Amino acid sequence: MQKHPAAKREDVRAMYFRRSTATFVAAAGAAILLIAPIPANASTEVPAAATASASNPCKSQHYSKVAYTFYIGPGKMPLRCGTKTWGYNHIVERGRWSTSFKNKISDTLFNGYERTAGVYYRYKVGTGCSSKPPRKNFKVVVNKGPLGGMPGGLTPQGIITATVEYTTPAVAAASASAEAKC
Known part of the structure; x- marks a missing residue:
């Protein structure tokens, strides 16, 4: 059974959105690490x-x-x-x-x-x-x-x-x- 062309377009859009969002999140995380590196001996406890x-x-x-x-x-x-x-x-x-x-x-x-x-x-x-x-x-x-x-x-x-x-x-x-x- 074949999908309707409009449904196929929606699947492609959803896949593109998931990929672009994941790429954005990964890039943002990397940018934060580059801007503010955390020392190896840093504590995560709140003073x-x-x-x-x-x-x-x-x-x-x-x-x-x-x-x-x-x-x-x-x-x-x-x-x-x-x-x-x-x-x-x-x-x-x-x-x-x-x-x-x-x-x-x-x-x-x-x-x-x-x-x-x-x-x-x-x-x-x-x-x-x-x-x-x-x-x-x-x-x-x-x-x-x-x-x-x-x-x-x-x-x-x-x-x-x-x-x-x-x-x-x-x-x-x-x-x-x-x-x-x-």
Whole structure:
């Protein structure tokens, strides 16, 4: 059975297109190799600094951009990019940011308690020699008011900072100093 002349033309065109595309791709690859040769000892791994900056949601962003959103019950609390004194950039600059730290912020805001206005705590009992060991508190400070304190600004400003605090009850501190080291 013979093909129709028009179908035969389509087969020839498709074959020509495949060959020309393959030739173009091969030529482009060779050109790249000629322009930018790769040394024999070159590593294909991404440097750690590049990986960290690639995962930074605030790289080259305005301070008001929301990096992450956390929940306080049904309400939302943003972690904005901020500056060196508040927000995501503040936390990162102090070497605190990690996935674990992010999870602690989330847990503290959702399951913790508000000790004073805008200051949330979630504690875990630490280890120690006395009968009342020190507490490892996770503290998150938020500003529920407008960004910059200006009426009509972005509301809420969001998370200002987060940190770990160790507190020892006054009675335990006095008895621990009187007791021998354990």
